[in-house]
Amino acid sequence: MLVDVVDLNNQKVGEIDLADRVFAAEVNEALLYEAVRHYQAGQRAGTHKTKERGSVAGSGKKLWKQKGTGRARMGSIRSPIWRHGGTVHGPVPRDYSYKLPRKMIVGALRSALTVKLRDGELKVIQSFALTDHKTKTMRDTLGRLEAKRKVLLVDNGENRNLDLSSRNLQGVTLVPSRDVSVYHLLGHDRVLLSQDAAAKLSEALAR
16 A cells, blocks of 8 residues: 655655555454553563561560460461461562464554554654754654654664654654554554654564
């Protein structure tokens, strides 16, 4: 399919032929859900920890003798049934990430790119060749591109001016094409792909 390519002034300068299999695919909402869930699981720190009876501070002395007091037998002040005692079956540090089959990830990316292009929320930019690294320059550029809210910028390689000028703008995220995810695509109102990044995604995801 042919998609318009615009410059940083939002003027059409050409067209790019993108794979129908990637940018005009059948949308699978179940795959989109699984891909977002997979990404968020990998982002969890998993550093939660409660103290078990062996970790709680307290004396190891038996509180009273086993028999003859009329009270229930008790061996430790750190027992879970006592106030300030240990926690039973509480959370411990763990890794929440899990493996998702590559075919599911690729299918979800195709669906997300198709949705963004279909809804008019994706643009292909000829090049992010900014004149300087000022935040104001980037803000003005996004205004001309009609991308004033949450914006995802996708480019190949290093672009120092793009990196420095976009990092202080709230709601603007810059990722290389190799790291773009369904979570990024669906979490932004506008997606701006450089022409090189669009061609790379089209080639890689069409296989």
